[in-house]
Amino acid sequence: MITFDSFPLQVIETGEGFLKARVTFAVPGVLPYVYADGIRFEAKLPEDILSADAIESANGKPVVDGHPYDSNGQPYAVTPSNFQNLSKGAISDAHVENGKGVAMITIYDSALIDDIKSGRKTEVSMGFDHDSVNRPGIFNGVKYDSTQRNIRVNHLAVVEHARAGEATKIKLYAGDSAMENNNQTAGNAGGGKPWMYKTLDGKREFAVDSKDLQDELLALNKKIKADGDALRDAHAKLSATPMTKPDEEKEGAKQDLLKQIEEHEAKEKALMEQISALMEGLKKLSEEIPGKIATESDARMDAMESVKSVDCNAKMDGLTTSEIRKLYINKVYGGSIKCDGLDNVAVAAKYEAAKEMRKIMANTFSPVQAQNRQGQIITVDAEKMANDVESKRQALNNAYEENQKKLRG
Numbered sequence: 001m002i003t004f005d006s007f008p009l010q011v012i013e014t015g016e017g018f019l020k021a022r023v024t025f026a027v028p029g030v031l032p033y034v035y036a037d038g039i040r041f042e043a044k045l046p047e048d049i050l051s052a053d054a055i056e057s058a059n060g061k062p063v064v065d066g067h068p069y070d071s072n073g074q075p076y077a078v079t080p081s082n083f084q085n086l087s088k089g090a091i092s093d094a095h096v097e098n099g100k101g102v103a104m105i106t107i108y109d110s111a112l113i114d115d116i117k118s119g120r121k122t123e124v125s126m127g128f129d130h131d132s133v134n135r136p137g138i139f140n141g142v143k144y145d146s147t148q149r150n151i152r153v154n155h156l157a158v159v160e161h162a163r164a165g166e167a168t169k170i171k172l173y174a175g176d177s178a179m180e181n182n183n184q185t186a187g188n189a190g191g192g193k194p195w196m197y198k199t200l201d202g203k204r205e206f207a208v209d210s211k212d213l214q215d216e217l218l219a220l221n222k223k224i225k226a227d228g229d230a231l232r233d234a235h236a237k238l239s240a241t242p243m244t245k246p247d248e249e250k251e252g253a254k255q256d257l258l259k260q261i262e263e264h265e266a267k268e269k270a271l272m273e274q275i276s277a278l279m280e281g282l283k284k285l286s287e288e289i290p291g292k293i294a295t296e297s298d299a300r301m302d303a304m305e306s307v308k309s310v311d312c313n314a315k316m317d318g319l320t321t322s323e324i325r326k327l328y329i330n331k332v333y334g335g336s337i338k339c340d341g342l343d344n345v346a347v348a349a350k351y352e353a354a355k356e357m358r359k360i361m362a363n364t365f366s367p368v369q370a371q372n373r374q375g376q377i378i379t380v381d382a383e384k385m386a387n388d389v390e391s392k393r394q395a396l397n398n399a400y401e402e403n404q405k406k407l408r409g
Contacts, residue, residue: 019107019116025058025094025126025156026050026101030142038218042132043144046099049151055094055101058153063089063105065112067127067157075127078155088112091156105156112158120160127155217278224271231264296321303328306355325351332358352392 028046032039048054062078064086070076078086088109095102107113115121130148137144234257303324307314310331316324325347326339332354339347 017110017113019089019113021105021107022102023091023105023124023156024100024102025091025153026054026151028099028139030139030144038222040146041142041144043137043139043142043147044151045139045147048147048149050096050099050101051151054151054153055096057151058091058094058101058103058156061091061153061155062087063091063107063156063158064127065109065115065121065157066159067125067155077127077129086155088158091153107158116158121158123159125157125159126153127157128153217275220271220275220278224268224275227264227267227271231261231268234260234264300324303351306351306358307331310358322347329354332361349392 026044026049028044028049030041030043032041062083064078065088068076068078068082068086089105089107089112091103091105093104107116112121128151130151132146133149134146136146237257300321303321304316306328307316307324310328314327314331316327319327322344329337329339329347329350337350337354339350342350
C-alpha cells in the first residue's frame with residue numbers, strides 16, 4: 001500500500017538551471033490515517049523509519065510532480081513501466097542526521113522548476129510502502145494504535161499542500177543568498193493539517209482544519225455505510241422471496257421489506273445531502289480564511305503597538321492576540337482590572353476601553369497641558385466614556401456573532 005508523508009526541503013539553483021534540494025524525508029512520529037472503519041494513529045518508530053534498509057531505499061528513487069493516482073482515484077507506485085512518464089528528478093545521498101532521514105534531490109523538469117520558483121507548488125510529500133502491525137503504544141507522549149514496519153521509499157512528490165503544512169515550505173536559494181517563498185500560510189506555524197477526510201467511494205481526500213468536522217464527516221460515512229448494508233440485505237431478502245401466488249403472510253412480509261427499502265433509500269439520500277452541505281461549508285470557509293487571517297494580523301499588530309506605547313521593553317513572544325491585549329489592559333490599569341476567565345470578545349471590549357482610558361490619561365496629565373491648565377479643575381465625562389466603551393463592546397459582540405453565523409454556514 002502506497003502511503004504519503006511530508007517534510008521540509010531547501011532548494012539550490014545550479015548553474016545549468018536544475019534545482020538541487022536538501023530534503024528531510026524521514027522523521028519518527030505519530031500521524032492519523034483514515035481507513036474505511038475510521039481513524040487510526042500509526043507510529044513511525046526510530047528503529048523502523050531510520051533503519052539502514054529504510055534510509056537506503058530512498059537512494060535513486062524518483063522525484064515526481066504530485067502523487068500519481070489512477071482513474072479510480074487510488075494512489076499507485078512509480079515502477080519501471082511508468083517511470084518515464086512520471087519522473088522529474090532523483091534522490092541521492094540518503095543518510096541519518098540529527099535523528100532524521102535526510103537526502104539530496106535533483107529536479108530536471110523545467111515546468112516543475114517553474115512551479116516551485118513561482119510559488120505554485122511549495123511543499124513536498126513522500127510516498128512509501130510499509131507493513132502495519134497492530135501493536136499499540138506511546139511515542140513521545142502520543143498514543144498510537146499500530147506501527148509502520150518495513151518502510152521502503154517509492155518516490156518523493158512536489159505538491160501544493162502537504163500534510164506537514166508550514167514545515168514543508170520550500171526555501172529557494174540563488175547562489176549563496178537565501179530568498180524564502182512569501183506565499184506562506186499565515187497562522188499555520190508548522191502545525192500542518194493532519195486531519196484528512198476521504199470520501200465514501202475512496203476517490204477523493206480532503207484536508208480539514210477541524211477534527212470536529214472530520215469526526216462529523218466520518219460519522220456520516222458510517223451511517224451511510226450502515227444504511228447501504230441494510231438496503232442490500234433487504235434487497236437480498238426480497239429476491240429470495242418466492243414469486244408464486246402469495247398468501248397474506250408472505251405478501252405482508254414482502255410489503256414490509258419494500259417499506260424498509262424505501263426508508264433506507266430516503267435515509268441514504270438525506271445523509272448524502274448532509275455530506276454535500278458540509279463540503280460546501282468547508283469550501284466557503286476556505287474562501288473566507290485569507291480575509292480572516294489578514295484581520296487577525298492587523299489586530300495583533302495593533303495590540304503589540306499599544307503594549308509598546310506603555311512599555312517598550314515588554315516581551316510578547318509566543319503570546320496570542322488576546323493575551324497581548326490582556327497584557328496592555330494590565331499595564332494601563334496597573335493590575336486593577338482582572339481578565340481571567342473572559343472570552344475573546346470580552347477581552348477585546350476591555351482592551352478598547354483601556355485604549356480610550358490611555359488617551360484620556362495622555363490628554364489630561366501630559367506635562368505641556370499641565371502647565372497650560374494651572375489653576376483649572378480637570379473634569380472627565382465618566383458617563384460619556386462608559387457609553388462609548390459599551391457601544392464598542394456591543395459592536396465587537398455583534399461582529400463576533402455575525403462571524404459565528406458565517407462559520408456555521
